[in-house]
Amino acid sequence: MEHPFLENSSDDFCNTVLSQFCKSNNEHHVHICTAIGTMSQELRDQSFPLTPIAYFGATCSALQSLYTATPEGPPSHLIDALSTILSLVVPRINQAILRKKYEHLSHVMIQLLGLKTIGTEGIVSCLKCVKHLLIVGAKGNWSDVAKLYGVFIGYITDDRQKVRKVAHNCLCDVLQNIQSSSMLAPLLAPASEAITKLFESSLLLAGGTTVNASERPNGAQEVLHVLDALKLCLPFMSSKYLNNTLKYFKSLLELRQPLVNRRITDGLNAICIQPTAEVSPEVLLDLLDSFATSVSANVSSADTLTFTARLLGIGMRRSMKQHKDMSIFSTVYVYYEEEQEVPIEEIFVVETLAAVLMNFDQDGIEDDEETVYALTGMGS
Structure with a gap:
């Protein structure tokens, strides 16, 4: 699947995601490309800088909108696509910023993993986010990480x-x-x-x-x-x-x-x-x-x-x-x-x-x- 945002664009993150998935016919990959393309266009329309932190904010905002609009559970394909985008953008965020955002992102991960509608791809992406968050963003206080870590290790079985x-x-x-x-x-x-x-x-x-x-x-x-x-x-x-x-x-x-x-x-x-x-x-x-x-x-x-x-x-x-x-x-x-x-x-x-x-x-x-x-x- 070719994507219009892939050509003539200075949006490095969007291009990276599209180049990774746009040639695949896998349904999950198609949803990722659609979501990142839509997100990129919205950021452009609002004149936001096309930086990883902007995509991080846009992804979290999109997830929050889904929680609010569909209390019975957001559609699985949207949750999985946005979770994957989040797992790709989090490692690009400056470590100092990520430490400041630790509490917020920890809450997002716990909320995502608690959704009944989240699919396998969404869970896998969230686990990768949690790993990066615990490695880069965690401090030496167990009370700060205990809840997230507890949710995390539950998936080993x-x-x-x-x-x-x-x-x-x-x-x-x-x-x-x-x-x-x-x-x-x-x-x-x-x-x-x-x-x-x-x-x-x-x-x-x-x-x-x-x-x-x-x-x-x-x-x-x-x-x-x-x-x-x-x-x-x-x-x-x-x-x-x-x-x-x-x-x-x-x-x-x-x-x-x-x-x-x-x-x-x-x-x-x-x-x-x-x-x-x-x-x-x-x-x-x-x-x-x-x-x-x-x-x-x-x-x-x-x-x-x-x-x-x-x-x-x-x-x-x-x-x-x-x-x-x-x-x-x-x-x-x-x-x-x-x-x-x-x-x-x-x-x-x-x-x-x-x-x-x-x-x-x-x-x-x-x-x-x-x-x-x-x-x-x-x-x-």
Whole structure:
């Protein structure tokens, strides 16, 4: 779809949006082009400068008009189009201005995400806005961000895969930014606590779910969705809530369910390779012990064996580096013929690999569909 505003125009933002979407026949993209073109013309007619802040104001004004005119819920296609434009213009706004507009934009985001008529594309765009707002506009006061952050993390268990994926990636970016910023340091503990509490509530819901043969239990699905988020976010959580969260992994490993183990494996790997992860060596070693036991009974491929060996090695070295004097799993010493002592982490890895290899030829993994039902029985 060609658009008349694309040619002979000095409107950089409008041109950027149109060049991105105008050749697409996707209905959502068509609505974006129509909305940005109309907005550009209105700004010209009123002699406003065609700047990002002008588009920001015009978009927020248009949204407010929709709220007022249609209390039952604005049309989904308009909300989604305007939300997308907002997500594109917010990163162009000067950071100092965005900090001043934080409270207003936070209110707009909460209002948008609370609409029943907002569609998937609108939610995804709002989540991107929220991420940018929390990274650039937030200050070190938790009370200022708590409400917006609470709405934000609720989407990590959303039923829609596209929404969940964006929410997980955005949450990871937000936590990483908080962890690396001295100004935002006071936000890390409460932000991490909110994730741990969501994980705990999903575990409780899964444990208390009565399985209907015609339905997959919601609580179990939520556990899997939170685990997907934790794969990305664990390395950037505060020490207290990172270690509290990992303690639940041990119980989950006892279920020996491939879907769960795969996510826990990814989370462990992220922690072990991320130097900023504030994990307790005792907690990590205890979890590695449970992980090794679980994997040794379920290995089904050479690739899994190789990855497991590498992960155990990395995890052991990290734990030993953090706490060189602690006793690890066994007090038995092994000597070469020359009576040289073998490093204790090597003993552990060798013993674990022996257990894995002994079980390597057993039949394949249980059907993944059983995972949600195993999770459902956790709390019973």
